Amino acid sequence: MLRHTPSDVSLVMSPISVIYALIMVHAGSKGTTMTEINWAISRESSTMQGYYAVQRYYSELLDQISNSTNGVKSRIINRYFLNEKNDVLPNYEQDLRTAYKTKIERVDFEDANKAAEVANDFIAETTEGKIRRMINEEIVQKKFGFFVNANYFTAKWKFKFDKSSNSKGTFYSSEGKKREVIYMSVRNQEKLHAEDDDVQVLSLRYLDTSYALNIFLPKNGTGLRDFRARLTGERVQSLLSKLEKTNITIPIPKMKIEVDFNLEEVMKRMGVIEAFSNNADLSDITRKLRLKVSAPAHRAVIEIDEDGTTAAAATYSRGLKSKSVIVGGRRKFDADHPFLFILTKNNIPLFMGQFV
Template identity: 35%
Template sequence: MSDSSSDEKMGLLLHSETDFGLSLLRQQNLTESFVFSPLSIALALSLVHVAAKGETRDEIRKALLNGATDEELEQHFSNISAGLLVAEKGTEVNVANHIFSRKTFTIKKLYLNDVKKLYNAGASQLNFEDQEASAEAINNFVSENTKGHIKKIINPDSISEELVAVLTNAFYFKANWQTKFKKESTYKREFFSSENSKRETEFLHSRNSNRKYSENGQFQVLSLPYKDTSFALSIFLPKTRFGLSEALQNLDSVTIQQLMSNTSNTLVNIAMPKWKIETALGLNRALMAVGIEKAFTDSADLSNFADGIYISQAAHKALIEVDEDGTVAAAATTISFSLTSVFIPAEEPIEFTADHPFLFILSKDNHPLFIGIHN
């Protein structure tokens, strides 16, 4: 494949990946603050993709990376995982995949070899009869790999008699801004969630600041790079004060990628809230809504993993904390397998006052790692 066609293909996959994140975003309540990691969810589903055959596999591939082949999907997420782990300049990133299975249950050896090779996924057996100890082992894995930011992803009562395996992804990110905000410039001001709802919260401020900025008819976009500048936090602030929900209806991956790619150094006066958001999501309904249906039914074909199983539960937790120094973000995803049965340059600084609901995307080379709404 020539370099130009290879770059074109990479661009298409990046758009597909962004579309997957947008599709999941639209399943949420857009009037509340939330955060999730489309990458953590995609990596957990990549473990399922290796397990799947036929229509079950096709649905997962189409939802995650529409237009990709199975091999391209595997290479894409394998490359992203490996690329994240070589973060520089004090940026900490951890990505860990693991399969926990019932002691009395046999997973096909070829599957375990494939996920180890592609996604560095480890595997261990647990005595699922001891629900407390099994849940504790899975939760400990998540806690250790998110540096204690996500302590619990699964409850003991989720370890049912039919459960045979829990596919787990844990993802942690911590980085300082390339240009930190001064603590003495932080002060309280009002954030307006809606016309009739406001609250006082601490805002980060920076005046006459040369920052990466772009805009279109609907959004002002401020991109804040970290010390490792391949990572950035982009804030999509609607120009219509309370028009986030409406703007999101028409927002697509092409627009997102154009706005994030076409930022230029611009004089900006920044006011944006410090925030910490934590979210727990049940993913079954959201994943079915984006086209992954068969894997959740008795007709699921996950036979590369084992025969006669389906996805009984998919769960996700994420958090993001943004302050003067930088960002901490973490996410975990579990997928349970059970036995079947059941910008413009200007001389004057541009005002960027994020005092109303906005979308944010934390990315690595424009790959969306975390997506959320600040309301």
Template identity: 35%
Template sequence: MSDNCEKMALLLQSETDFGLGLLRQQNISESLVFSPLSIALALSLVHVAARGETRDQIREVLVKGATDEQLEQHFANISASLLAAEKGTQVNIANHVFSKSNFTIKQTYLDDVKKLYNAGATPLDFNNKEASAQAINDFVSKNTGEHIKKIISADAISDDLVAVLTNALYFKADWQNKFKPEATFKGEFFTTADSPREVDFLRASGANRAYAENDQFQVLSLPYKDDTFALTIFLPKTRFGLSDALNSIDSATIQHLLSNASNSLVNVRIPKWKIESELSLKQALEKLGIQKAFDDSADLGNLADGIFVSAVSHKALIEVDEDGTKAAAATTVSISLKSAPMFLEEPKDFIADHPFLFVLSKDNHPLFVGLHH
């Protein structure tokens, strides 16, 4: 492995660790979705502000073992590669610093976040709480295709608030292989053994699809037209084994399955779904190791003196149907199809009629992670 490949593998693994770490802090007995990338980009804006141990903790949680420069380069690169999406795949990423108009943010900070993450800055009169919340919400709405209309409420604009660092991410793409609407059928989805509910299932029979498995999961990867992006479903082989499987799976296994999905004949049955989640992330991030930023000893001196992080909020949405996927918030994994082997085989059944994990990725970088119950 060249140094570069090795570094890439480590970065993919630490991104996946970050996503899994956040996932495990949530209530995993219900459906949810979030964007580890969006969260990491927002924290990158904090990383620029931070010094000393405060900065080290953020860097270690986001990209373990990297230098500050590597972290900056990494998130700048990912942003650039996402924005270069093609073949009708739309990706929008926007970072912004909203600040209290009579509060002085160091110009070097504003210059750095503009240069690194293309983050603009807007001063707002935080005394006018309604208007300030509206300005931030308008920015998020505009940059998520109007899918996320509200991220902050007026009462969150407290008297001691001086800045709101914001990231918005939007993804919309058509499948490389669309599902035929006439094949969609109503079937039972089992969250628990005794409570099936009727949902719409997308269906493709005897289809050539990227497939992998290990002793715990069947894995199906569905590429979009720009096939560097894919949605991958990790379906536990044990019917109600999702929480056990989540406890034991690690980022190396996820990345291994993502990169080893290969062309197979598959009978695909997956639900049509739409999930929206709202997460407050302060505790989860503290558990993962970002602690100083949230307490009195925080050093965010590159932005201004005497400040700390008081809250981190996240909203995400994903919608999967016959044509493709829309996802907003902010954070995706790709498995490219290898050339099809030309021999007859029995199709594998991939029947996602019980809770599963899903990852939407770009070149195997997890953009969105979630659970479907």
């Protein structure tokens, strides 16, 4: 998914938030519309066996990552805001409720401002105020309904960074531009680390060690674009499987990134095309009207500091050279040039992005 976004700006997104928004469409789709969504989110076939495999996997995943334990608060909540003048098929409503814990909230869309306020209050409450005023009147007007997925995560590091070790330093962009950032540092501390010919990986654990922030640092200072182009889920999992405890010195930037996306082009590049067209088959949502997806959008924010990480996301549908250096017999992970990061739960990506 990240491959389909710009490579020259800092950004963050929640693939899991986007996927759950797609899944709520998937649950009411048929034919080619369903096949394309199936393929985009799971590479499964269009068979009913494939459909139920997708449904089962993401239903179980929702239970795994919606919890609060050991210094971690994580939640994903789905909601379908439905124009109260319309209705959905009973089987569709049951599927959303039982498989994805999705409530259908019937709202008066005639008062578009009030309807938008109801949806924005839901997003703000779920994300603990990190995301506000995402839905406007235009999104509500003349709509059958709209899906919202809101995702929130906050956690403390297993080993915090000492603020007294912070320092200002230079960060080098892919274009050779320089800017000053604040680096958090540890010296010769045991961390999980891996590398191959192109990239180093540093995995920073939270108090609940099933969660991790994994930083993928290209060895070439201008190599993020090439690394992204070749990035696959299989390569990410292969690198994470090679993590080993290593004594390492780390300077990494403090980060705060907030980004808005129009997801239509991203989804089309993923192969979801018919859902946006007049040929869309969403007849398992309703048979009274011909529906299609319009103007899907996504907003995500992440803050990484000395204590831990806070991240939130909401989706609605409508040259420099660096290598793994060893200084004085000690390895150094020097994140002073563009890198990619993936926040995971048991290696499942919850948030991902890049700092450039």
